[in-house]
Amino acid sequence: xxxxxxxxxxxxxxxxxxxxxxxxxxxxxxxxxxxxxxxxxxxxxxxxxxxxxxxxxxxxxxxxxxxxxxxxxxxxxxxxxxxxxxxxxxxxxxxxxxxxxxxxxxxxxxxxxxxxxxxxxxxxxxxxxxxxxxxxxxxxxxxxxxxxxxxxxxxxxxxxxxxxxxxxxxxxxxxxxxxxxxxxxxxxxxxxxxxxxxxxxxxxxxxxxxxxxxxxxxxxxxxxxxxxxxxxxxxxxxxxxxxxxxxxxxxxxxxxxxx
Amino acid sequence: xxxxxxxxxxxxxxxxxxxxxxxxxxxxxxxxxxxxxxxxxxxxxxxxxxxxxxxxxxxxxxxxxxxxxxxxxxxxxxxxxxxxxxxxxxxxxxxxxxxxxxxxxxxxxxxxxxxxxxxxxxxxxxxxxxxxxxxxxxxxxxxxxxxxxxxxxxxxxxxxxxxxxxxxxxxxxxxxxxxxxxxxxxxxxxxxxxxxxxxxxxxxxxxxxxxxxxxxxxxxxxxxxxxxxxxxxxxxxxxxxxxxxxxxxxxxxxxxxxx
DNA sequence: TAGTGGTCTAGACCACAGT
DNA sequence: CTGTGGTCTAGACCACTAC
Numbered sequence: 001x002x003x004x005x006x007x008x009x010x011x012x013x014x015x016x017x018x019x020x021x022x023x024x025x026x027x028x029x030x031x032x033x034x035x036x037x038x039x040x041x042x043x044x045x046x047x048x049x050x051x052x053x054x055x056x057x058x059x060x061x062x063x064x065x066x067x068x069x070x071x072x073x074x075x076x077x078x079x080x081x082x083x084x085x086x087x088x089x090x091x092x093x094x095x096x097x098x099x100x101x102x103x104x105x106x107x108x109x110x111x112x113x114x115x116x117x118x119x120x121x122x123x124x125x126x127x128x129x130x131x132x133x134x135x136x137x138x139x140x141x142x143x144x145x146x147x148x149x150x151x152x153x154x155x156x157x158x159x160x161x162x163x164x165x166x167x168x169x170x171x172x173x174x175x176x177x178x179x180x181x182x183x184x185x186x187x188x189x190x191x192x193x194x195x196x197x198x199x200x201x202x203x204x205x206x207x208x209x210x211x212x213x214x215x216x217x218x219x220x221x222x223x224x225x226x227x228x229x230x231x232x233x234x235x236x237x238x239x240x241x242x243x244x245x246x247x248x249x250x251x252x253x254x255x256x257x258x259x
Numbered sequence: 260x261x262x263x264x265x266x267x268x269x270x271x272x273x274x275x276x277x278x279x280x281x282x283x284x285x286x287x288x289x290x291x292x293x294x295x296x297x298x299x300x301x302x303x304x305x306x307x308x309x310x311x312x313x314x315x316x317x318x319x320x321x322x323x324x325x326x327x328x329x330x331x332x333x334x335x336x337x338x339x340x341x342x343x344x345x346x347x348x349x350x351x352x353x354x355x356x357x358x359x360x361x362x363x364x365x366x367x368x369x370x371x372x373x374x375x376x377x378x379x380x381x382x383x384x385x386x387x388x389x390x391x392x393x394x395x396x397x398x399x400x401x402x403x404x405x406x407x408x409x410x411x412x413x414x415x416x417x418x419x420x421x422x423x424x425x426x427x428x429x430x431x432x433x434x435x436x437x438x439x440x441x442x443x444x445x446x447x448x449x450x451x452x453x454x455x456x457x458x459x460x461x462x463x464x465x466x467x468x469x470x471x472x473x474x475x476x477x478x479x480x481x482x483x484x485x486x487x488x489x490x491x492x493x494x495x496x497x498x499x500x501x502x503x504x505x506x507x508x509x510x511x512x513x514x515x516x517x518x
Numbered sequence: 519t520a521g522t523g524g525t526c527t528a529g530a531c532c533a534c535a536g537t
Numbered sequence: 538c539t540g541t542g543g544t545c546t547a548g549a550c551c552a553c554t555a556c
Contacts, residue, residue: 046542250454524552
């Protein structure tokens with residue numbers, strides 16, 4: 001085994017403000033990214049790292065724990081710690097808070113309340129919210145825009161609780177554009193789980209009109225169901241995203257850990 | 260402070276095969292899920308847990324580290340450790356290995372090689388792969404099906420390396436349906452990063468024919484670019500997923516940590 | 519000042535893998 | 538058997554927070 005394995009410049013400064021475990025994790029990470037350690041290779045045994053850097057084993061283990069956590073290495077009891085293969089097979093798309101996303105892009109976000117209505121649950125809604133037919137529900141329609149261009153058309157339902165009606169005024173609070181916050185503000189239930197289903201579709205006539213796009217424009221349709229801690233559905237909504245304005249980008253791989 | 264805070268049945272068995280840190284993490288987790296600790300509440304200080312359960316502080320810290328890792332709690336130096344709010348604002352969709360996914364659903368996966376061609380990079384491809392115009396590239400077209408129903412139509416490009424031509428026979432290896440494995444097998448470069456972009460669209464005429472669907476059928480289009488360790492693009496592809504057969508479902512929230 | 523979490527040490531015993 | 542990672546202890550000193 002090469003004693004210069006981690007490179008001559010990879011020393012640990014125990015007096016640094018940077019934690020020792022962090023320094024060690026970066027050293028090993030660099031060995032991997034720069035090819036001195038390849039997928040399947042064993043990294044030096046913990047006791048070897050203890051000797052080499054004059055640090056305690058718990059500190060070494062904390063460094064390795066960070067690397068395990070980031071997916072760079074894995075351990076096998078009794079055998080050693082090995083460099084993982086890059087895992088590229090899963091892509092992950094994130095859909096965040098659009099109010100924030102739009103602002104981040106330097107645009108002016110807009111939330112327009114197209115209307116609220118008290119409705120009675122039809123078959124679909126009763127099924128989605130697991131409530132009896134004709135249960136009184138609150139129905140909201142929202143239009144989200146950036147620089148006055150309509151982007152998302154949202155239809156949201158929740159069981160109606162007389163105590164806290166939603167006033168048009170309240171929608172001025174942008175945090176209520178978030179369905180979860182809205183449900184929490186309206187009812188006494190507190191959503192702790194969100195289920196989302198993403199479909200590819202084309203606009204309906206109504207959606208085309210609201211969004212100001214042509215018929216047959218492709219759209220993403222996102223169905224969101226919120227559940228409380230008892231796993232009861234407390235809200236259901238359908239959001240239509242203009243396909244000509246949205247795309248979801250995702251990076252997977254080792255580099256995301258390289259920062 | 261209530262000494263029965265964690266419940267009377269929440270004792271730690273130090274002789275159990277179950278690690279102490281794991282038992283403690285589950286106890287605290289249960290306190291959160293069952294409402295004894297609510298978002299924003301402080302969990303007992305580390306030294307209190309040390310005293311209460313007669314275990315060392317490092318073990319307590321390991322338990323807390325697990326909870327931090329799962330997003331259930333967060334720490335504030337000098338103040339304490341607090342229960343986090345459920346984070347529902349981001350949805351995450353995963354798109355995995357379809358060969359596996361189809362098998363998991365008890366269906367018969369099929370990969371059909373519609374053709375390979377040596378092509379010269381046009382403007383789009385040159386841009387995507389960051390190569391000069393007219394560079395020789397390998398072009399593959401694949402049709403992925405389940406129970407003989409076409410589901411995904413894939414077009415993939417990579418810089419042509421004479422050394423390792425792709426034979427039709429090789430495609431029999433289902434792992435090569437994975438673009439990353441394919442590029443690794445063909446070239447000498449090793450993809451370590453994958454960028455994917457998800458679009459909502461409608462089928463083109465050609466896609467409609469290959470997939471056996473009507474014109475204007477909504478589809479998901481996934482653009483994938485693979486990069487090697489030097490951040491050079493080594494492969495680019497466009498996959499068309501039938502919108503009437505695919506939807507992406509995602510759960511976000513606390514329950515995913517409750518297992 | 520007292521209490522909190524953050525880091526680190528120098529041991530210990532264990533289970534598992536390979537010889 | 539030796540060497541590996543997995544768990545755990547009983548201290549220590551530090552920086553930050555709040556009073």
